[in-house]
Every structure is written in structure tokens, then in C-alpha cells.
Amino acid sequence: MTTPNPLTLPSPAKLNLFLHIVGRRPDGYHELQTLFQFLDYGDDLTFTLTTAPGVRLENPLPGVADEDNLIIRAARLLASTTPRELPGVTIRLDKRLPMGGGLGGGSSNCATTLLGLNHLWNLGLSIDRLAELGLSLGADVPVFVRGFAAWGEGVGEKLTPAHPPEDWFVVLKPACDINTGNIFSEQGLTRDTPRIKIAPAFEGDASRYRNDCEDVVRKLYPEVNQSLTWLSQFGPARLTGTGACIFGRFPTESAARIIWESKPSGITGFVAKGVNISPLHKKLTELR
Numbered sequence: 001m002t003t004p005n006p007l008t009l010p011s012p013a014k015l016n017l018f019l020h021i022v023g024r025r026p027d028g029y030h031e032l033q034t035l036f037q038f039l040d041y042g043d044d045l046t047f048t049l050t051t052a053p054g055v056r057l058e059n060p061l062p063g064v065a066d067e068d069n070l071i072i073r074a075a076r077l078l079a080s081t082t083p084r085e086l087p088g089v090t091i092r093l094d095k096r097l098p099m100g101g102g103l104g105g106g107s108s109n110c111a112t113t114l115l116g117l118n119h120l121w122n123l124g125l126s127i128d129r130l131a132e133l134g135l136s137l138g139a140d141v142p143v144f145v146r147g148f149a150a151w152g153e154g155v156g157e158k159l160t161p162a163h164p165p166e167d168w169f170v171v172l173k174p175a176c177d178i179n180t181g182n183i184f185s186e187q188g189l190t191r192d193t194p195r196i197k198i199a200p201a202f203e204g205d206a207s208r209y210r211n212d213c214e215d216v217v218r219k220l221y222p223e224v225n226q227s228l229t230w231l232s233q234f235g236p237a238r239l240t241g242t243g244a245c246i247f248g249r250f251p252t253e254s255a256a257r258i259i260w261e262s263k264p265s266g267i268t269g270f271v272a273k274g275v276n277i278s279p280l281h282k283k284l285t286e287l288r
């Protein structure tokens with residue numbers, strides 16, 4: 001199939017179905033054990049190749065300077081890997097994922113840019129190389145580059161494919177933004193959860209494991225505490241990443257929608273399906 005110009009690619013959310021902090025590296029980064037799954041919900045990025053050189057963002061993100069935007073940083077990093085003169089590109093971001101929500105929106109935008117421009121610029125970089133470039137921009141980027149649900153170890157870059165059930169989720173965004181770095185620097189954070197043995201073909205219920213950031217986040221953010229208490233009435237509810245979003249798992253879309261409709265007023269969020277192959281990779285496969 002010929003690649004359309006403009007080309008729109010999905011930039012999905014991830015959930016951390018559980019998140020254990022098992023240690024701390026000498027550079028201060030935390031060693032994790034986590035289970036990543038994608039959602040069939042997220043942002044869209046539209047790439048338009050142009051004859052004028054350079055990388056431009058059509059719609060800047062409020063509060064994020066273009067040179068800090070992970071889309072621009074990913075595009076520039078990719079361009080620096082080749083001496084070739086590349087076509088210019090204009091990128092439009094249709095943002096749906098809340099920022100600072102623990103859904104990995106910025107990291108996902110970064111990965112969609114790396115994979116999208118590798119394709120459009122015909123760079124031929126391997127997934128391993130793209131994951132390595134991505135890791136230099138953020139700990140959550142490699143899982144979005146690789147595109148399969150996975151056990152994550154290290155800082156989340158050592159990935160082993162996993163197959164959690166593709167259930168439905170109610171994702172709630174309490175009315176607060178949480179900075180990942182701030183949570184990881186909290187004194188009271190649990191950092192010594194014993195390592196568990198990862199089961200490569202995991203197909204079970206991850207809710208028997210916890211999110212180690214939850215106690216600290218509940219204490220610092222009463223909005224998250226209240227939302228978790230509310231959603232827990234219907235089954236296990238968890239924080240994703242360092243929050244602020246929380247999620248509950250349901251076997252069917254209709255079961256999830258019933259709970260969604262009854263949520264307290266003032267809380268935003270969405271209902272989405274968990275998927276073990278990233279919608280980005282599905283779309284790129286169609287283009288090959």
C-alpha cells in the first residue's frame with residue numbers, strides 16, 4: 001500500500017496493570033517490575049511531508065515549549081542519525097490523553113514520531129535502535145516503540161511479551177496533575193518490594209499485585225484517594241504509573257459503561273479496551 005500524505009497514526013495510552021519498585025540505581029532512577037498493556041484509546045499524530053525542510057509542530061501544546069515537546073525532540077534526534085538531507089515535515093497533534101496522567105501520553109507521542117518518521121523518511125532503523133533512541137528521551141518510550149504488552153523491568157526498558165486478558169477499563173482522571181519526578185523523589189515511597197518471578201506468558205489477573213506509588217499519591221492528592229475509594233466499590237482499582245489516572249477492569253464494555261455512567265460529577269476520563277498489540281503497530285503493518 002502506498003503511504004498517504006498526510007499520514008495519521010495513533011498514539012495510544014498505556015496502563016501499568018501493577019507497578020512494583022524493587023530498588024534504586026546509583027543514578028537515582030528507580031528499578032521497577034511492572035506489567036504494561038495498551039489501550040485502544042489515545043492521541044493522533046498527523047504527519048505531512050513538505051518540500052520546505054525542517055520539523056514543525058502545527059499546534060503547540062499549552063505549557064510545553066516546542067523544543068521540549070517530545071514530538072519535536074524525537075524528530076530531531078531521528079534526523080541526527082543520518083547525514084542525508086530529509087524532506088521537511090509538519091506534525092499535528094490531536095491530544096486526548098491527559099498530561100501528567102500516568103497514561104504515558106508524551107512517551108507515546110515520542111514513539112509514534114520515531115516510528116512514523118522512520119517509515120516516512122525511509123531511514124530503515126531497526127526497532128532495537130528506535131527503542132534505544134527512545135529510552136534516551138524517557139523511560140516509558142521503549143514499550144511504545146516495541147508495541148507489545150509486556151513485563152517491564154529495569155526502568156521499564158527490559159521488556160518480555162505478556163498476554164494479560166484484553167478486558168475493558170474505566171479510566172478516571174481526578175482533578176489534579178502529578179509530576180512523575182516528584183513522586184519518585186518522595187521520602188515515604190516504598191522502594192524495597194521483593195522481586196517477583198515474572199511469568200512470560202502471563203494470562204492471569206494482575207490486580208493481585210499493587211502499585212507501590214499508591215500510598216504516597218493517596219496521601220498527597222485527596223482527589224486520587226477519593227476516586228480510588230469510589231472505584232474500588234466495584235472491584236480492584238489501581239493507579240497507573242505515578243498517577244493521577246486510576247482504572248478499574250471489567251469483562252465487558254457494557255459492564256464498564258454502567259460504572260462510567262454512575263461516576264461522581266466533576267471527574268473526567270474514558271472507557272477503553274485493553275489491547276496487547278499497540279494500535280500504532282497495527283496501523284503500520286497495514287501500510288507495509
Ligand SMILES: C[C@](O)(CO)[C@H](O)COP(=O)(O)OP(=O)(O)OC[C@H]1O[C@@H](n2ccc(N)nc2=O)[C@H](O)[C@@H]1O
Nearest residue numbers: 028029030107138139140141155156180181184241242
Ligand atoms: C512511572 C512510569 O510511568 C511507569 O511506567 C515510568 O517509569 C515513568 O516514565 P517517564 O514518564 O518516561 O519518566 P522519565 O521522563 O524518564 O522520568 C521522569 C523523572 O522520574 C524519575 N524516575 C523515572 C523513572 C524511574 N524508573 N525512576 C525514576 O526515578 C526521574 O527523576 C526522572 O527524572
Ligand SMILES: Nc1ncnc2c1ncn2[C@@H]1O[C@H](COP(=O)(O)OP(=O)(O)OP(=O)(O)O)[C@@H](O)[C@H]1O
Nearest residue numbers: 069070099100101102103104105106107109140241
Ligand atoms: N507531546 C507531549 N505530550 C504530552 N506531554 C509532553 C509532550 N512533550 C513533552 N511533554 C511533557 O511531559 C510531561 C509528562 O506528560 P505525559 O502525558 O507523558 O505524562 P504521564 O502520562 O504522567 O507520563 P508517564 O506515565 O510516562 O509518567 C508533560 O507534563 C509535559 O511537560
